[in-house]
Amino acid sequence: MKGWNEFEIGSVLFPFNEDGVQAQGKMREERSYTENSSRSASVAHWRVQKPVHNHDHCINCFFCWVYCPDSSILAKDDQMSGVDYVHCKGCGVCVSVCPTNPKSLLMFDENEVNEEALKQWPQKEEKQK
Known part of the structure; x- marks a missing residue:
């Protein structure tokens, strides 16, 4: 696993459990997100x-x-x-x-x-x- 500072500037990280290209063709509610994505884990508490x-x-x-x-x-x-x-x-x-x-x-x-x-x-x- 890479740390956040090991990625190239402008990198895109796909938070899907499935193929990212296929997931983008679906509505947000139909996508399967990884456990640690911002879709699954809320950060709004701060x-x-x-x-x-x-x-x-x-x-x-x-x-x-x-x-x-x-x-x-x-x-x-x-x-x-x-x-x-x-x-x-x-x-x-x-x-x-x-x-x-x-x-x-x-x-x-x-x-x-x-x-x-x-x-x-x-x-x-x-x-x-």
């Missing part, structure tokens, strides 16, 4: 902030889905449907790549109830002329 999704501002550009390092952005039927809090580490990458005004994803305290966070959402900022 998160202090979480992204909250506001459907009213989302344009379904999927930038958040593409850039999320933990595949924690949930989508179904070409619509973003939320965040997988079991696997989200709270890094905020999804918020930083969101292009909407105001952003459709914002970081809130881990203990904030999502419905309360949505009530605090900022208004659209006017463009500077």
Whole structure:
């Protein structure tokens, strides 16, 4: 077994119990993951902030889905449907790549109830002329 610092920069590690190419052709729920992959073992317990999704501002550009390092952005039927809090580490990458005004994803305290966070959402900022 190699340690993390023994891999080449940019290496891709497939966390599947099956052939990686075949697994990528399946939906996430149908894949067989290794015991130590981030899909099987949650690391969300150390998160202090979480992204909250506001459907009213989302344009379904999927930038958040593409850039999320933990595949924690949930989508179904070409619509973003939320965040997988079991696997989200709270890094905020999804918020930083969101292009909407105001952003459709914002970081809130881990203990904030999502419905309360949505009530605090900022208004659209006017463009500077």
